[in-house]
Amino acid sequence: MQALLSPSLRPSPLDPIRNKSHFLSSTSTKCKPPTRISFITPRAAVSSSQAAPKRETDPKKRVVITGMGLVSVFGNDPDVFYDKLLDGVSGIAPIDRFDASKFPTRFAGQIRNFSSEGYIDGKNDRRLDDCLRYCIVAGKKALESADLGSDNLSKIDKVRAGVLVGTGMGGLTVFSDGVQALIEKGHRKITPFFIPYTITNMASALLAIDLGLMGPNYSISTACATSNYCFYAAANHIRRGEADVMVAGGTEAAILPIGLGGFVACRALSQRNDDPQTASRPWDKERDGFVMGEGAGVLVMESLEHAMKRDAPIITEYLGGAVNCDAYHMTDPRSDGLGVSSCIERSLEDAGVSPEEVNYINAHATSTIVGDLAEVNAVKKVFKNTSEIKMNSTKSMIGHCLGAAGGLEAIATVKACTTGWLHPTINQFNPEPSVEFNTVPNKKQQHEVNVAISNSFGFGGHNSVVVFSAFKP
Numbered sequence: 506m507q508a509l510l511s512p513s514l515r516p517s518p519l520d521p522i523r524n525k526s527h528f529l530s531s532t533s534t535k536c537k538p539p540t541r542i543s544f545i546t547p548r549a550a551v552s553s554s555q556a557a558p559k560r561e562t563d564p565k566k567r568v569v570i571t572g573m574g575l576v577s578v579f580g581n582d583p584d585v586f587y588d589k590l591l592d593g594v595s596g597i598a599p600i601d602r603f604d605a606s607k608f609p610t611r612f613a614g615q616i617r618n619f620s621s622e623g624y625i626d627g628k629n630d631r632r633l634d635d636c637l638r639y640c641i642v643a644g645k646k647a648l649e650s651a652d653l654g655s656d657n658l659s660k661i662d663k664v665r666a667g668v669l670v671g672t673g674m675g676g677l678t679v680f681s682d683g684v685q686a687l688i689e690k691g692h693r694k695i696t697p698f699f700i701p702y703t704i705t706n707m708a709s710a711l712l713a714i715d716l717g718l719m720g721p722n723y724s725i726s727t728a729c730a731t732s733n734y735c736f737y738a739a740a741n742h743i744r745r746g747e748a749d750v751m752v753a754g755g756t757e758a759a760i761l762p763i764g765l766g767g768f769v770a771c772r773a774l775s776q777r778n779d780d781p782q783t784a785s786r787p788w789d790k791e792r793d794g795f796v797m798g799e800g801a802g803v804l805v806m807e808s809l810e811h812a813m814k815r816d817a818p819i820i821t822e823y824l825g826g827a828v829n830c831d832a833y834h835m836t837d838p839r840s841d842g843l844g845v846s847s848c849i850e851r852s853l854e855d856a857g858v859s860p861e862e863v864n865y866i867n868a869h870a871t872s873t874i875v876g877d878l879a880e881v882n883a884v885k886k887v888f889k890n891t892s893e894i895k896m897n898s899t900k901s902m903i904g905h906c907l908g909a910a911g912g913l914e915a916i917a918t919v920k921a922c923t924t925g926w927l928h929p930t931i932n933q934f935n936p937e938p939s940v941e942f943n944t945v946p947n948k949k950q951q952h953e954v955n956v957a958i959s960n961s962f963g964f965g966g967h968n969s970v971v972v973f974s975a976f977k978p
Contacts, residue, residue, distance in 0.1 A: 506596065529679030538566065542803050542815075546855045548711075551910075558853070558854065558856075558857040558858055559743075559916065560824060560856065560857035560858070561824075561857060564808065564810040565742045565808055565809075565810045566743070566810040567809035567822065568740045568743050568744065568804045568806050568807070568808065568809070568822070569808075569809050569812050569817075569819045569820075569822050570804050570805065570806060570819070570820045570822070570823060570919060570973075571650075571651040571652075571805045571806075571817040571818055571820060572647040572648055572649070572650040572651025572653065572804065572820070573647055573650055573802075573803070573804055573805070573820065573916050574642070574643040574644060574645065574646030574647030574649070574650060574801075574802075574803045574897075575646070575800065575801060575802045575803065575912070575913060575916055576616065576619065576639040576642055576643050576693065576756075576800045576801045577596075577616070577800040577802075577913060578596030578614045578615065578617075578798065578799075578903050578904075579594070579903070580801065581619075581657040583650070583916055583920065584918070586913075586917075587917060587920040587924070587928070589902070590902055590917060590928035591926055592949075593902070593931045593948065593949070594949065595781075595782035595785075595816065595901075595902050595931060596614045596798075596903050596904070597781045597782050597784060597785060597796055597903075597904055598612060598613075598615065598782070598870065599611055599612050599615050599778075599781060600612060600613050600615055600760065601615070601617075602760060602761070603761060603762055605762075607808045609638055609769055609770055609774075609776050609778075610765065610768075610776050610778070610794075610797075611778050612777075612778060612781035612784065613760045613765070613794065613796060613797040613798065614796060614799065614903045614906070615799065616758075616799055616800060618721075619635075619638070619639075621638050621641070621642050623727075624641060624642045624645050624646075625638060625641055626969075632698055632702070633702065633711075634676035634677070634678050634679040634702045634703075634758065635758035635799075636672055636674070636675060636676050636677065636678075636708060636756050636758040637676060637702060637707060637708050637711055637728055637756075638758075639756045639758060639799070639800055639801035639909070640670050640672075640708035640709075640711075640712060640756035640801050640803070641708075641711060641712050641715065641759075642801070643754065643800075643801035643803040643912075644670065644712045644752050644754075644801075644803045645712075645715075645716075646803075646807045647752060647754075647804060648752065648805060650805070651805040651807070651817060651818065651913065652815075652913050653750075653805065655961075657815075658716060658717075660815070661701060661750065661811075662749065663716075663717050663719050663720070664719045665720050665748050665749040665750070666718045666719070666748065666749065666750040666751070666752075667713075667718060667719075667720030667721035667739070667742060667748045667750070667751050667752070668709040668710075668712050668713045668718055668720075668721075668722050668751070668752045669709060669721065669722070669724070669735045669738055669739045669742075669751055669752070669753045670708045670709045670724065670735060670752065670753065670755060670801075670803060670926070671705065671708075671709075671725040671726055671727070671731040671732065671734065671735045671754075671755050672705050672708055672724065672726060672731060672755060672756050672908045672909070673726055673727075673728045673729060673731050673755075673759075673908030674757060674758075674759045674764065674907060674908065675703055675704060675707075675726070675827060675909045676702040676703040676704070676707070676850060677758065677759050677761060677763065677764055678758065678761055679696070679698065679699060679703050680699070680717050680763075681761060681762070682696075683695050683696065683699040683882055697879070699808035705724045705826065706723055706724040707724075707746075708723050708756050709722050710722060710723060710750065711947040716764075718752070720742075720747070720751070721739075721742045721747060721748055721751070725738060726908065727828075727963050727965065727967040727969070728907070728908065728963030728964040728965055728967060729871075729905065729907050729908065729910055729911075729961060729962065729963040729964065729967075730828070730911065730961045730962055730963035730967040730968065730969040731907075731911065731961075731963065732754050732755030732910065732911030732912035732913075732914075732961060733754075733826065733828070733904050733911040733915075733959065733960075733969030733970065733971050734828050734834075734967070734969050735753045735754060735912075736753050736754070736804065736806070736823065736911070736915065736971050737826035737827070737969065738753075739751035739752075739753035739806050739856060740823055740825075743806060743807070743808050746906070749807065749808055749811040750805065750806070750807045750811065751805075751806045752803060752804075752805055753803065753805075753806055754801065754802045754804055754909070755801065755802060755909040755910070755911055755912040756800075756801035756803075756905075756908065756909050756912070757799055757800065757801070757906050757907040757908045757909040757910075757928060759797065759799060759907060760797055760798075760799050762973070764797070765797065768797060772794075773794055773795060773873065774794045774795060774796065775792070775793045775794040775795065775796055775872065776794070776808070777793060783797075783932045783934075784796050784932075785872045785900055785901045785902070785903065785904055786872055786877075786931075786932035786934070787870035787872045787898040787900065787901055787930060787944075788870065788881070788898075788933070788936050788937050788940050788944055789872075789932060789933055789934055789936055789937070790872060790935045790936070790937055791935060792872045792873070793872075793873040793874070794872065794874075795872050795873055795874060795905040796900075796904035796905060797904055797905060797959060798900070798903050798904030798905055798906040798907075798910070799906055799907075799909065800903070800906050800909050800913055801909050801912060801913075802906075802909055802912025802913035802914070802916050803912060804912070804913060804915060804916070804919075806823060812873065815896050819976045820919060820923060821922050821973050821974065821975055821976055822974055822976045822977075823918045823971065823972070824855075824857065824858060824956070824972040824973060824974055825852055825853070825854075825855030825856030825857065825858070825971075825972045826852050826855060826856070826969070826970060826971040826972060827848050827850075827851035827855055827965070827969070827970055828952065828968065828969045829844060829848045829968050830843035830844065830965070830967060831843075831845075831966030831968065832844070832966060832967045833966055834939075834966065835964060835965060835966075836964055837875065837878060838879035838880070838883075838962070839869065839879075839966075840874065842879060842882045842883030842886055843883075844883075845879070845883035845884075845960070845962065845968050846879060846883040846884070846886040846966050848968040848969065849887045849958065849970050850887055851970075852958065852970035852971065853887075853958075855972075856956075856972040858956050858972060858974075860887055860888050860889075861890075862954070862955055862956045863888065863893065863894065863955070863956045863958055863972075864921070864954060864956065864957075864958040865894065865895055865896070865915050865921060865922075865927065865952065865954045865955075865956075865958075865959070866884065866894060866895075866896040866942075866958050866959075867899060867915075867918045867921070867957065867958070868880060868884075868896050868897065868898050868960055869897075869910075869918060869960040869961055870897075870898035870900060870901075870930070871898075871905050872898075872900065872901070872905075876962075877937070878937060878939065880939075880960065880962070881937075881939070881942070882940055884896070884942075885941070886966070891942050894943070895942070895943045895944075895945055895950065896942045896943070896944055896945075897927055897928060897929065897930045899913065899914045899917045899928065899945070900914075901930045901931045901932055902928075902931055911961035911969065911971075914959050914961070915971065915973075918973055919973055921952070921954050922954045922957055922973055922974060923975065925951055925952065925953050925954070926949055926950070926951055926952070927945050927949060927950050927951075927952045927954075928945065928949055929945045929947050929948050929949050930944045930946060932947075933946035933947050955974065956972060956974045957972070957973045957974065958970055958971065958972050958973075959971050959973070
């Protein structure tokens with residue numbers, strides 16, 4: 506979850522509930538305090554004789570990744586994307602999509618020269634919000650890489666193929682333009698596509714309509730945790746036998762005046778306008794907020810049984826995941842880290858993985874003052890020995906892509922599993938001493954990934970963790 510920088514935006518919710526004197530009258534001296542019931546079992550309370558975790562073995566329930574597609578500041582090819590990350594290239598630059606000269610933050614991970622040629626017809630391309638365009642292109646590219654292009658897609662049962670691509674903000678450009686048209690010209694000038702292209706479910710819907718995929722179809726919107734929530738839900742559709750194939754991930758296009766202005770108002774963004782490429786610096790003492798990014802990241806998730814029947818290219822395996830809520834504050838993480846640490850623990854339980862098996866973490870790490878260390882502290886609660894774990898931040902190079910962040914970072918995590926190389930966390934000039942992890946500072950490192958987790962947290966206290974490893978038959 507992103508921690509904002511303004512103390513004025515940190516009310517103390519639930520204070521009346523936490524203040525015991527609010528409920529205890531001076532005349533109620535005979536009342537006994539209520540018994541508290543804990544719904545979370547501390548790790549220390551688990552019996553040492555408990556059986557070791559077991560991974561799923563049923564090929565109908567094992568979920569594999571057979572395709573990846575993306576739209577990013579580094580282009581639309583996952584291999585090129587990861588090569589840029591390995592080289593430590595920053596995609597952050599001054600905004601030129603609109604005049605940002607009056608904003609205190611004037612830079613972002615803005616996508617330039619995007620083309621949907623060959624994926625969206627010209628008439629629709631001109632109408633669609635970028636949030637929808639990014640989803641359609643990333644989704645179709647993911648299917649192509651899964652050997653499910655137009656010809657082969659007709660060979661599978663489309664009733665058992667679904668789409669679950671979420672977004673945190675929805676069609677923000679269409680929404681902003683519609684409000685402006687209403688104010689300046691009246692309601693008759695609002696486009697009839699205003700509602701359809703603004704609502705968050707339309708990305709999944711349009712991709713399914715275009716391809717004829719009739720399986721589970723909806724969107725999840727949990728701010729910056731959106732993509733991981735979608736992966737988790739999509740995998741469970743497969744595990745429950747409701748789908749053979751799910752196209753899942755996140756998409757976002759919020760780099761426009763209202764989007765930038767909104768986050769400026771939250772005092773969440775870095776203002777390092779004199780040196781934008783060093784602005785996103787997770788875990789560095791001089792970090793001053795996150796940097797906006799945009800794009801889409803989509804995976805093709807498939808039951809192992811279905812993938813093997815069609816001789817699909819299996820890239821890696823999704824082992825499990827978990828989602829939960831801090832139930833604490835709109836924007837601040839819990840000080841005790843309980844939400845994040847319990848989410849990680851539950852993801853490992855779902856995956857059938859012990860903490861000792863994990864040796865790579867793609868962190869949420871957004872470069873905010875409070876959020877970066879809160880995540881580290883929560884991770885330490887789960888992994889007692891951090892010496893073998895390497896942890897990096899993709900956002901140091903592409904910025905924070907909000908609802909699409911987890912999608913792009915999942916692709917980075919999968920590439921780490923398959924290549925044996927971890928991309929650096931750039932801009933590590935003066936690291937926080939309390940981090941105590943190998944953050945892959947400034948230069949890529951070779952590392953054989955055993956089990957990897959990817960963290961994503963969002964406004965509202967939404968926590969999500971997904972677990973990947975190399976595929977082993």
